[in-house]
């Protein structure tokens with residue numbers, strides 16, 4: 132029986148229909164309005180979700196060829212994310228589930244990024260090590276079962292995606308910056324400028340990206356506006372390489388104990404080609420499989436929320452009517 136999943140934690144309005152681990156539909160409507168502000172404006176995001184939630188859910192049902200009355204349960208991102216944005220998704224999910232007396236499954240967004248790896252084709256079975264790198268989080272997750280994960284290390288300041296978006300903005304690229312920075316970097320020389328790879332000598336598994344952003348600010352100040360624009364591809368290539376280097380260095384360190392039999396990625400930065408190639412190379416060296424989740428399942432989407440919901444606690448009607456969203460998740464393990 133199909134499950135409807137809704138995700139509205141940031142600026143993408145998403146709905147998907149799943150039958151077990153099979154995706155029947157996966158609709159994503161990205162809000163273009165934020166580009167002119169160079170970042171997501173929370174209140175603008177909430178208002179757009181209000182306008183888009185119903186058409187996006189209807190499109191997901193139509194694509195899957197199912198009606199509201201065919202649904203078995205409704206899953207929704209409960210957090211972490213922008214509180215106003217989350218509340219629109221949660222209210223929509225309650226409004227669909229309650230009149231039909233369907234169970235509601237509140238789902239953790241980061242569990243969703245991990246659970247994208249449980250979807251067809253080739254679902255990955257735990258245990259595995261998952262590097263989550265997104266707009267708001269960067270962490271190494273030890274996944275021992277389908278139900279959650281253990282945080283082995285995480286960023287002490289900025290997330291990798293946030294650092295990438297800030298660099299892209301400084302180089303005059305659009306928002307979100309990841310795909311554009313990757314395109315620009317493809318024409319640049321990653322060795323032309325020296326960027327610091329933070330935490331590389333730190334024996335732990337935590338990350339730090341704020342110094343990298345500061346290094347770019349200083350380099351571009353020294354170059355001046357014109358020269359920064361002329362050397363933008365080299366700057367993008369060097370910056371991207373430093374982000375990838377730190378992520379892969381920590382991943383390698385986490386694999387050293389030899390405990391993890393497979394590696395997976397999650398979060399928007401996992402769509403990055405050079406990161407995927409570097410992780411594939413590391414896994415080849417180590418002789419362990421690397422699960423390459425589809426790029427569309429890395430950035431925010433509702434299929435991953437439906438996948439996590441299969442392994443989350445459903446709430447029965449009417450218990451969920453007073454259930455609230457949360458903007459920041461519990462620190463640490465899920």
Ligand SMILES: Nc1ncnc2c1ncn2[C@@H]1O[C@H](COP(=O)(O)OP(=O)(O)OP(=O)(O)O)[C@@H](O)[C@H]1O
Nearest residue numbers: 265266267268292307308309310399400402403431
């Ligand atoms: N090809 C790419 N290369 C590098 N970064 C990318 C790429 N594609 C997307 N990103 C980055 O991924 C981030 C968005 O990821 P995602 O949608 O998972 O984040 P989020 O949902 O905003 O944050 P979180 O999941 O932590 O709540 C942005 O910072 C974006 O620039």
Ligand SMILES: [Mg+2]
Nearest residue numbers: 265398430431
């Ligand atoms: Mg996300």
